[in-house]
Amino acid sequence: MEKQEIKNKLFSRLDKYCRIHTTSDPRSETYPSSKNQKDLARVLDKELKEIGMKNVSTDKYCYVTAxxxxxxxxxxxxxFLAHMDVSPAACGKGVKPKIHKNYKGGPIDINSKKGIILTxxxxxxxxxxxxxxxxxxxGDTLLGADNKAGISIIMTAMEYLIKNPNLPRPNIKIAFTPDEEIGRGTEKFDVKKFAADAGYTFDGDLKGAVEAENFNADFVEINIKGKSVHPGTAKNAMANAARIAAEICSSWPENMTPENTDGYDGFIMFDEIKGNIENASLSGIIREHDIKKLKKMEKLLLKIIEEKKQKYPLSQININIKEQYRNMKSVIDKNPQVLSKLIKAVKKSGIEPVIKPIRGGTDGARLSFMGLPCPNVFTGGYNYHGPYEWISLDSMYLSYKTLINICEEWTN
Ligand SMILES: [Zn+2]
Structure with missing residues (x-):
């Protein structure tokens, strides 16, 4: 009985939040990046007050806290944290969630007219x-379970805790944040003022997933100055910057590219190459969970650049590597309780934790380095950022139970 009641609440919240258009905009310079995120912030602010949360506020940057x-x-x-925006990778306007009850196996018709069938x-x-x-x-939009499922889970769990004051709980803070999908979710977040000892983003995917490791990330830019002369008299006189750029790109080992790696294996991806004979540039991202291996990859790249400098003395090649973000594991390792309590809480919900590394960064990773150790917890969704996105309400229920269990774990 109780499970069904909670599932109903989770669905009605998910349905309501998903219908509000909150796509973030990577080209915008404002905070939040799109005005419509404020529409959801207003709804959540009101609802937090209605269920009985204290100190509910929405600041000018659209952070909703309670x-x-x-x-x-x-x-x-x-x-507990979740983000309000949805990815600009697919349309997020006019979302109409559909529920497919008691899945029997076989295909799920999302929109057969458009050929969108989940199998x-x-x-x-x-x-x-x-x-x-x-x-x-x-079929016309993404769903937005990433991350409105997280918001629904947190909201429903808070309502339950308030209605059951006999359940032991620590002090709890909630934050719903904008602009996670464009990497700006924590930029204006005041971690000191928020003042929590540990945090959990409910922004994961498959049932049982616990993520406390992410990539170490650097950015690389290589600029090449060539020497242009008439091609008819170019022998031993020309340096073709565009060709050197292409050669650097193809000198990078294929087994260290994103197309050929998964799990704990790192990569360099050159994502932009442009140029002509006079000038060319290459930029890319460097990703690895182990900081020592990251530095080793960078050493290899520097060695390749050194070789090209020798080979093309008429050119000038400059390389610049910049830090982007770091693996939260180093912060979590110093606060082992944050993870051990989460693992216990997942197990107590009756499922085996699936501990896996994130092949990317999260708001939690950034918050960890800002002083709030913050692993990521599953919500039960798949195929995020596109029309095939789906989520199991039963997994959302297990995520909700995990949240209640985390609270209990922090009382002892
Ligand atoms: Zn997300």
């Missing part, structure tokens, strides 16, 4: 969700 005082002796304050062949994890209630969009 507080729930603890009811045990511990002075610890634990935070166990194009998405094998579906097979593990027989009997679940599955939510999709309607």
């Amino acid at each position: 507080f729930l005082p603890g009811n045990v002796k511990t002075k610890k304050t634990i935070a 166990p062949t194009n998405c094998p994890p579906l097979k593990e969700h027989i009997g679940d209630d599955i939510v999709t969009a309607s």
Whole structure:
């Protein structure tokens, strides 16, 4: 009975939030990057007040925060976070969530007219969700379970804790943030003022997933100055910058590119190459979970550049490597309770934690280095950022239970 009631609440919230258009805009210079994120912020601000949260506020940058005082002796304050924006990679306007109850196996018709059909062949994890209630969009848009499922889970758990004051809980802080999808979700966030001891972003994917490691990330830019002369008299006199750029790119080992790596293997991806005989440039990203291996890859790249300098003495080649973000593991390792309590909480929900590295960065990673150790927790969704996105309401329920269990874990 109770499970069904919670699932109903989770669905009605997810449905409501997904219908509000909150696509973030990478070209915008404002905070939040798109005005429509404020529409969801207003709804959430009002709802947090209605369920009985304290100190509810929305600041000018669109951070919605709230507080729930603890009811045990511990002075610890634990935070739960989710982001309000959806990815600009697909249309996020006019989302109409659809519920497919009691999944029996086989295809799920998202929009057969458009040929958008979810099957166990194009998405094998579906097979593990027989009997679940599955939510999709309607074929024209993404769903936005990333990350409105996280908001629904947090909101529903807070409502439950407030209605059951006998359940032990630490001090709890909530933050709903804008612009995560464009990498700016924490830029204006005042971690000191927020003042929590540990945080959890509910922004993961598959059932049971716990993510406390992400990439170390650097950015590389290589500029090449060539020497242009008439091609008829170019022998031993020309340096073709464009050709040198292409050669650098193809000298990078294929087994260290994103197309050929997964799990803990790192890569360099050159994502822009442009130029002519006189000038050329290459830029790219460098990613690796292990900082020592990151530095080793960079050494290899520097060696390649050195070789090209020798080979093309008429050219000038400059390389510049800049730090982007670091693996939160180093912060979590110093605060092991943050992860061990999460793992216990997942197990207590009756599932085995799937501990996996993030092949990217998260708001949690940035927050960890700003002073709030912050692993990422599953919500139960798949195929984010496109029309095939789906989420299991039953997995959302397990994520919700994990959140309640995290609270209990922090009272002892
Ligand atoms: Zn997300």
